[in-house]
Amino acid sequence: MEAMRVTPILNVSNFSESVAWFEKLGWTKRWEWGDPPRFGGIYSGDCEIFLCENAQGGRGKSSFKTTFGAQGEQSADKGVWLTIWVKDVESIYQQCLDQKLEVTWPPTDMPWHVREMHVRHPDGHVFRISQRIDGGEEQS
Secondary structure (H helix, E strand, O other): OOOOOOOEEEEOOHHHHHHHHHHHHOOOOEEEOOOOOEEEEEEEEEEEEEEEEEEOOOOOOOOOOOOOOHHHHHHHHOOEEEEEEEEOOHHHHHHHOOOOOOEEEEEEEEOOEEEEEEEEEEOOOOOEEEEOOOOOOOOO
């Protein structure tokens, strides 16, 4: 198989509220389905994520304040973990703080040559916002 594209589908508790959350992160809703809408797509550049209210996968937010480190637990959230590759982690971090999104790991240089931060969706999905720090391109 040669995959042409992958589109994750996230189980969300409220479609409209999830769209609004992603808009704070800088994504755009491109389409929705249903009356009222319970399924749809959000986009950033050439990337897309489908949001499905109360179906297609799991979700669940942990009580841990961090997703890494001594005070965190990376397996406690029951939602999906996704890495989003960006050119400037610091600007996304500041945007998340400005929008009062839940940052669970601040920008940190990791031993695998990536500067990354984590932001958690209210339904427990964790987004690793990542940037290469060795001058290379994003992981393939």
